[in-house]
Each structure stands twice: as structure tokens, then as C-alpha cells.
Amino acid sequence: MEKDLKKVAYYPGCALEGTGYAYNKSTKAVAKELGLDLVEVENWNCCGAMEVKNIDPEIETYLSARVLSQTEKMGFDKVMAPCNGCYHNLKKAEHDLTHDAHSVEVNDRLSKKAGHKTYEAGKVETLHALDWLMRAVGEEEISRRVRKSLSGIKVANYYGCMYTRPRRIFPEKDKGPGTESTANPHFMDDLLAAAGAENVAFPLKTACCGGAHTLSDSDTSTKLCLNILTAAEASGADVIATECPTCHTGLEMHQIRAEKVMGRKTKVKIMHFTQLLGLALGLSSRKVGVNDNFSDSRGFVKERGLG
Amino acid sequence: MPIHEKSLIRPENLREQDELVIDGVDVSGHWSTFIETRAVTDYNEAMQDEIAALAGGENIHRCWQCGSCTNACTVHAVNPDFNPRYWIYLIRLGMEDELVRDKDIIWQCVSCNKCTDACPRDVVPEAVMKATAHWLELKGHVDKKPSTHFDEGFSAQVIETGKIEDGLVVRDFFKRMGDPFRPFKEPYLVAMITGIAKRAPIGYLLKMGLALVVRPRTRGWAPARKGIEEYIREVDAKDRKALGLPAEGGH
Ligand code: SF4
Ligand code: SF4
Numbered sequence: 340m341e342k343d344l345k346k347v348a349y350y351p352g353c354a355l356e357g358t359g360y361a362y363n364k365s366t367k368a369v370a371k372e373l374g375l376d377l378v379e380v381e382n383w384n385c386c387g388a389m390e391v392k393n394i395d396p397e398i399e400t401y402l403s404a405r406v407l408s409q410t411e412k413m414g415f416d417k418v419m420a421p422c423n424g425c426y427h428n429l430k431k432a433e434h435d436l437t438h439d440a441h442s443v444e445v446n447d448r449l450s451k452k453a454g455h456k457t458y459e460a461g462k463v464e465t466l467h468a469l470d471w472l473m474r475a476v477g478e479e480e481i482s483r484r485v486r487k488s489l490s491g492i493k494v495a496n497y498y499g500c501m502y503t504r505p506r507r508i509f510p511e512k513d514k515g516p517g518t519e520s521t522a523n524p525h526f527m528d529d530l531l532a533a534a535g536a537e538n539v540a541f542p543l544k545t546a547c548c549g550g551a552h553t554l555s556d557s558d559t560s561t562k563l564c565l566n567i568l569t570a571a572e573a574s575g576a577d578v579i580a581t582e583c584p585t586c587h588t589g590l591e592m593h594q595i596r597a598e599k600v601m602g603r604k605t606k607v608k609i610m611h612f613t614q615l616l617g618l619a620l621g622l623s624s625r626k627v628g629v630n631d632n633f634s635d636s637r638g639f640v641k642e643r644g645l646g
Numbered sequence: 647m648p649i650h651e652k653s654l655i656r657p658e659n660l661r662e663q664d665e666l667v668i669d670g671v672d673v674s675g676h677w678s679t680f681i682e683t684r685a686v687t688d689y690n691e692a693m694q695d696e697i698a699a700l701a702g703g704e705n706i707h708r709c710w711q712c713g714s715c716t717n718a719c720t721v722h723a724v725n726p727d728f729n730p731r732y733w734i735y736l737i738r739l740g741m742e743d744e745l746v747r748d749k750d751i752i753w754q755c756v757s758c759n760k761c762t763d764a765c766p767r768d769v770v771p772e773a774v775m776k777a778t779a780h781w782l783e784l785k786g787h788v789d790k791k792p793s794t795h796f797d798e799g800f801s802a803q804v805i806e807t808g809k810i811e812d813g814l815v816v817r818d819f820f821k822r823m824g825d826p827f828r829p830f831k832e833p834y835l836v837a838m839i840t841g842i843a844k845r846a847p848i849g850y851l852l853k854m855g856l857a858l859v860v861r862p863r864t865r866g867w868a869p870a871r872k873g874i875e876e877y878i879r880e881v882d883a884k885d886r887k888a889l890g891l892p893a894e895g896g897h
Contacts, residue, residue, distance in 0.1 A: 452873030
């Protein structure tokens with residue numbers, strides 16, 4: 340396993356300080372349990388999320404580049420972002436600053452105005468919690484560390500959009516065995532399988548939850564989330580494992596909304612993959628924030644003898 | 647006028663014939679549904695260039711109409727009228743009136759980028775959709791759509807403090823939509839909030855409560871803010887010039 344990944348810079352981002360609170364908590368708890376060190380990026384800022392690019396894409400690139408610049412300033416060359424949106428934007432900034440002269444120019448101009456060092460492509464590698472755990476720990480080590488196996492728990496692994504699309508911003512993916520696939524991502528499946536879970540064949544792994552318009556076009560989002568929820572149930576899943584705070588809260592919110600507005604009730608549970616992993620490592624329900632989820636999984640966790 | 651897909655033939659372009667005999671053959675009823683012949687003379691020849699001048703629209707000229715974007719599209723699957731390939735076609739031909747008929751759905755693109763990965767010509771249809779939605783608003787074809795209100799409110803927070811706070815984003819959005827109390831009226835939002843309030847540990851609730859009072863912010867953000875605001879004003883002026891609009895106006 341890669342030793343230099345045992346200690347990395349950590350960029351939680353705004354969502355993990357808000358609705359993604361439980362994802363933040365469980366990610367940190369899992370890291371601690373596995374003897375990994377997360378050092379939070381000092382005085383970070385928002386990456387631009389899914390909104391700022393619609394005002395102007397270059398500002399989003401700058402915002403993400405500032406986070407990378409802060410990381411570099413702390414002496415780190417790796418930053419881990421568990422939020423799909425943050426991860427995507429940092430990767431996109433890296434891509435644009437490598438290939439687009441205009442982005443380089445605007446980033447330099449705004450960095451100078453803001454009074455910090457301009458981030459240059461190639462200085463910091465951005466990792467998602469998934470590839471970080473795969474590379475820093477790996478499936479074998481996870482299997483060895485499991486104290487309460489997830490055996491018998493049927494999981495639909497849901498990756499959403501921004502972990503794999505657009506393909507061009509993830510040059511390290513689709514490189515054959517051992518690497519992540521953009522068409523059929525599997526790192527979350529691999530980690531949870533190592534913890535004993537039974538992954539179901541889930542056709543909507545990379546479907547969109549409509550997160551960008553979760554409030555501004557709720558009807559579309561509810562339809563998209565309902566597709567994901569019902570497909571997971573049809574695949575026989577007990578729980579949907581998520582790896583993005585926006586997808587996670589979207590599924591939770593629209594599960595309730597589908598019931599209240601459309602009279603469509605689904606029962607599948609929704610949990611952050613780090614919560615399931617943490618429970619398998621023997622952490623308590625409280626430690627991985629099961630109580631902090633909007634959807635209530637306490638009964639499920641207890642029933643299955645976890646937490 | 648080329649014939650589009652059947653589903654795209656607009657009702658007003660169809661003519662039903664109750665009794666029509668051609669060369670002694672009765673072609674009324676089902677078979678007599680014809681598209682009215684018409685000559686299009688009001689092309690907006692500037693439309694493609696205008697949209698290409700906005701952020702995201704740059705590659706629109708590369709489209710070769712394969713339809714992969716529409717085939718892959720998330721929103722198309724729930725609403726067949728949502729059709730990126732068709733809109734790109736109309737823009738490239740300059741058929742403004744036809745495009746404007748779909749003005750109330752183009753903004754619904756959820757930025758899933760399925761089209762971007764499917765496109766063999768690197769058009770980046772996702773970005774073209776955003777540029778087109780922006781163009782419709784700048785040109786005054788539509789009022790600001792809910793997504794624009796959301797993006798503007800969200801971005802204003804980031805630009806002001808460097809960070810956002812979820813609760814404030816939600817409240818600000820409903821305020822911009824003219825209904826500040828909606829979060830308290832929507833049963834599903836109420837169910838979400840009361841559900842978590844019952845279970846969550848006090849520490850979490852305190853943290854959430856605190857975020858409402860003390861807004862999270864990036865230290866020393868003021869110079870960054872100034873630089874970003876100045877940049878936005880420049881882009882705004884450039885966009886308005888490209889669209890032949892008077893200099894003032896918000897982004
Ligand atoms: S990004 Fe927009 S246009 Fe492209 S596939 Fe997704 S919803 Fe459709
Ligand atoms: S996939 Fe690309 S080339 Fe094909 S129709 Fe869509 S934008 Fe045009």
C-alpha cells in the first residue's frame with residue numbers, strides 16, 4: 340500500500356460542514372480507526388459547487404485552484420475530498436489548468452489579486468475518499484480489520500455523476516485492472532465487499548439524482564431519485580451506499596418528498612459508505628453519525644447487529 | 647423545411663384533411679395528416695455566434711447532429727421534449743422562434759454530463775445548454791428561471807464570504823423566489839427537519855444552530871472577493887456587447 344497516503348490534506352468542503360455532517364464524522368472516524376491522518380486544509384474556501392460555474396466557469400476554476408494552492412502551502416502534494424462535487428471541481432481545475440491557457444491566465448490574475456501563490460497544475464493530486472482508502476489501505480487490510488462483518492447486508496452502490504463524468508477530467512481512471520472505471524465504477528463495491536457486504540447488481544450506479552436542481556426543479560429531482568430508489572429495491576438491496584453528500588441528502592429528501600407528494604413509498608435505507616465501513620470496523624452507531632442522517636437507519640443498523 | 651422526428655412536429659404545423667382525394671385515391675383520415683409547407687425567412691444569423699460567445703457555448707459549431715447527447719440525456723428520459731441535439735440544430739440554423747418555444751424547459755439541464763461523455767465531437771452539450779439558457783435570459787426571452795435564482799444566491803454567498811452555509815442557501819433561494827416561508831409549508835421539508843431534530847445529538851443541533859448565527863467564512867477573503875467581482879463585471883460587459891445589448895444590467 341502507498342505509505343505516503345497515510346497522511347494527506349483533507350478538504351471537507353461546505354456540504355460536509357452542513358447537511359453532510361454525518362459523512363464528515365464517519366470519514367474521520369474510519370480514518371482514525373485505520374490509523375490514517377487527515378490534516379484539514381487551512382482556511383479553505385468553497386470549490387464553487389455546481390452553481391458558480393453557471394455564473395462563470397473560470398471563477399469556479401479559481402476557487403478550486405485556491406484550495407489546491409492552500410494545500411500546497413501546507414507542504415502536501417495530495418488532498419482528499421470525500422464530496423463528489425469538491426472532488427470533481429478540484430479535478431476539473433487541474434484539467435483546465437493543464438489544458439486551457441485562458442483558465443491559467445484568469446487563475447493567475449485572480450490569485451494575484453487575492454494575494455496568494457498561483458496554483459500551477461501538477462503540484463497537488465486530488466483523491467476521493469474511495470480511491471484514497473483503496474490505495475492507502477486496500478481491500479486485504481480492510482478484510483483483516485473487520486470486527487462486525489456486513490455479511491448478509493445487500494448493498495446497492497450509488498456513485499452519482501461527478502465521480503466519473505466527464506471522463507476527460509479523470510485521466511487516471513479506465514487504465515485497466517486495479518484502476519477505477521468510469522463506465523462501471525467499483526471501488527465502493529470493492530471496499531464494502533471486503534467488509535463482508537453482499538453487493539447487488541445495480542444498474543443505476545452512475546445515474547443522476549438531479550442534485551443540481553434539487554430545490555429549483557424538485558419535480559424532476561423527485562422522479563430521478565425515485566428511479567434510483569425503486570431500482571435499488573428491485574435489485575434486492577437493503578441499503579443504498581452513497582459517496583457524495585449531495586446525492587445522499589437528495590435521495591433522503593426526495594424519498595420523503597416522493598411519499599408526501601406522489602404517494603410513492605420506498606423503504607430502502609440510505610447510508611454513507613463510510614458509515615457502513617465504520618460499523619464493520621466495529622465503530623458505534625453514534626461514532627459514524629447514524630443519528631445524524633435525515634433518513635432513519637437506526638432500526639436497520641440494530642436489527643443487523645451492527646453499531 | 648426538413649422534417650424533424652415525429653414527436654417534434656408541432657401541432658400547428660399539421661393539417662388534417664377530412665376529405666382529400668389525390669389521383670382518385672382517398673387519402674383523408676389518418677393518412678391525410680400533412681405538414682404544412684412553409685418558407686422560413688426569419689433566420690437569426692447571429693444566434694450561433696452569440697451563444698458561442700457565452701461561456702460554455704464555444705464548441706457548438708462542431709456538432710454533427712449524431713443525437714448521442716439526447717440519447718444519453720437524463721432529462722430527456724423524463725421529458726422527451728428536452729432535446730439538446732434538436733436545440734443545437736435550431737441554433738446552428740438560426741431558427742430563433744422555434745428555439746424560443748422551448749424556453750421554459752432548456753434551463754432544466756441537471757449538468758449530469760452524460761451528453762459530454764457521449765458526444766463524439768467534444769461539443770460539451772452540457773455547457774451549451776447552460777450558455778443557451780443564459781442567452782434566453784439575457785435576450786429577455788424569459789425571466790430568470792428558478793435555477794438562475796439558486797445559482798445567483800449560492801454564488802453571491804461564496805463571493806461574499808468564501809463559503810456557503812446550507813440553511814442560508816435554502817432560505818435565500820425561497821426568498822429570491824418570492825416565498826420566504828415555503829420551507830415551513832412544504833410537508834417534506836418539515837418532515838426532514840423535525841425527523842432529524844428528534845434524533846440528532848445535541849452537539850449536531852448546536853452546530854447547525856450556530857451556523858445560522860455565525861456565518862462560516864474564509865479569513866482574509868476581501869481581496870479575492872474584489873478580484874472576482876471585478877472579473878464578473880468584465881465578463882458581463884463582454885457578453886452584453888457580444889449580444890448587442892446595452893451596457894448596463896446584472897449578470
Ligand atoms: S448535462 Fe444536461 S443536457 Fe447533458 S445529459 Fe445531462 S441533463 Fe441532458
Ligand atoms: S452528441 Fe455532440 S455531435 Fe452528437 S448531436 Fe449531440 S452535440 Fe452534436
